[in-house]
Amino acid sequence: MIPRVALVGAGGHGISHRRTLKDLEGRGVLEIAAFCDRNPVEPEPGVPFFDDHRELLAAVRPDVVIICTPPHTHLPIALDCLAAGADLLLEKPPVTTLDEHARLAAAVRESGRRCQVGFQALGSAALGRLCAATVGSTEPVSAAGAWWRPDSYYRRAPWAGRQATFDGALVNPFAHALMQALVVADGFEPVLMELERYRTREIQTDDCTFLRLTGADGRTIVVAVTLASEVFVAGEIQVGEAVLEYPTDRLRLGADAPFEEIPGRIGLLENLLSGAALIAPLERTRTFTAVAEAIVAAPMPATIPPGELGPHPEGGGRILPGVHELVRQVAATGLLPSESDITWAVAPHRVSLQQEKGVSDAQAEHR
Numbered sequence: 001m002i003p004r005v006a007l008v009g010a011g012g013h014g015i016s017h018r019r020t021l022k023d024l025e026g027r028g029v030l031e032i033a034a035f036c037d038r039n040p041v042e043p044e045p046g047v048p049f050f051d052d053h054r055e056l057l058a059a060v061r062p063d064v065v066i067i068c069t070p071p072h073t074h075l076p077i078a079l080d081c082l083a084a085g086a087d088l089l090l091e092k093p094p095v096t097t098l099d100e101h102a103r104l105a106a107a108v109r110e111s112g113r114r115c116q117v118g119f120q121a122l123g124s125a126a127l128g129r130l131c132a133a134t135v136g137s138t139e140p141v142s143a144a145g146a147w148w149r150p151d152s153y154y155r156r157a158p159w160a161g162r163q164a165t166f167d168g169a170l171v172n173p174f175a176h177a178l179m180q181a182l183v184v185a186d187g188f189e190p191v192l193m194e195l196e197r198y199r200t201r202e203i204q205t206d207d208c209t210f211l212r213l214t215g216a217d218g219r220t221i222v223v224a225v226t227l228a229s230e231v232f233v234a235g236e237i238q239v240g241e242a243v244l245e246y247p248t249d250r251l252r253l254g255a256d257a258p259f260e261e262i263p264g265r266i267g268l269l270e271n272l273l274s275g276a277a278l279i280a281p282l283e284r285t286r287t288f289t290a291v292a293e294a295i296v297a298a299p300m301p302a303t304i305p306p307g308e309l310g311p312h313p314e315g316g317g318r319i320l321p322g323v324h325e326l327v328r329q330v331a332a333t334g335l336l337p338s339e340s341d342i343t344w345a346v347a348p349h350r351v352s353l354q355q356e357k358g359v360s361d362a363q364a365e366h367r
Contacts, residue, residue, distance in 0.1 A: 002028065004061075005064045008036040008067050008081075012157065013091070030269075035049050036053050064089065065081040075096075085113070087115070088108075105282055121246050122280045125263065130184060130239070130244045134184065138217075143178065143225070146231060147174075147229060152316060169208065175292070176246060180244070181237055184239055188287070193212075193213055196209070196210040196345065197295075198301050199303055211291075213353075233327065233328065235247050243259075291353075
């Protein structure tokens with residue numbers, strides 16, 4: 001029997017899921033059961049539409065539900081879907097706290113259903129090759145990315161740009177960078193987090209984030225990302241001389257080697273529907289959730305002085321000149337901005353994560 005799949009959160013980022021659903025339906029893999037959104041969205045001929053997920057579940061009884069709503073709404077919707085007997089494809093970040101993670105994990109076990117988390121880059125053959133090439137490495141792991149988001153990005157929804165609703169450069173748009181780094185570090189158990197968060201505009205969260213995690217074995221993960229860069233850096237994961245450009249699946253395994261595009265990504269929805277072992281099961285994201293919770297619980301980000309900023313050539317907001325070089329510098333050296341000669345930098349926020357001992361056990365189980 002063809003599985004019937006519903007989408008909760010059919011506007012905004014949900015449009016990408018709609019494209020996937022139409023493709024898979026056209027190939028006879030699934031049937032689109034219904035769409036749901038609190039706001040009006042472009043209708044799909046023949047697909048029922050609801051503005052309340054509970055009404056959708058009662059009327060349609062889908063086999064699988066994709067949840068693509070703001071992160072702080074994930075848990076109650078996911079619990080309702082599991083109770084209705086549906087498997088889940090849950091967008092990242094899956095939940096906002098370790099307590100929520102534990103509650104959802106318990107509901108998944110008790111329901112006997114499956115929950116895949118939307119870290120689609122984990123289905124990459126390039127990531128698998130990087131992990132195989134660096135297995136057993138004690139080298140630090142780093143991630144760097146530099147993107148541009150105009151001021152309108154933070155006006156796209158009421159929850160955007162707000163720390164209380166789990167937005168921020170590293171926990172949302174660059175969540176894949178953090179998750180990829182944790183996977184590559186293979187069983188990494190963080191015991192200390194050092195964090196510098198900055199904002200270049202009037203938002204309630206960060207758009208420039210610098211993170212250093214120290215593991216129980218002394219190994220480090222450093223992540224440096226920005227949404228205020230004129231120069232684009234797609235997103236790079238580095239271990240020793242090996243570098244993966246994770247959004248494009250381009251991989252270089254030596255300093256003098258060329259980048260090679262590694263084809264092959266397993267789609268998360270297809271993987272969920274196949275019944276095979278999940279690529280991104282909920283338990284694999286526990287370490288990510290622990291770190292993300294600590295990031296969001298940190299003090300409000302420091303404001304970069306306006307004199308340090310410049311206009312974006314295309315308008316729509318300001319940039320931090322040279323920040324693309326800074327994120328790469330931090331990733332390469334492991335030194336946070338406050339440990340370099342950056343005049344606007346502030347001392348890092350330090351948090352012990354020792355109480356979360358064992359949070360990354362799931363990483364080793366899914367290598």
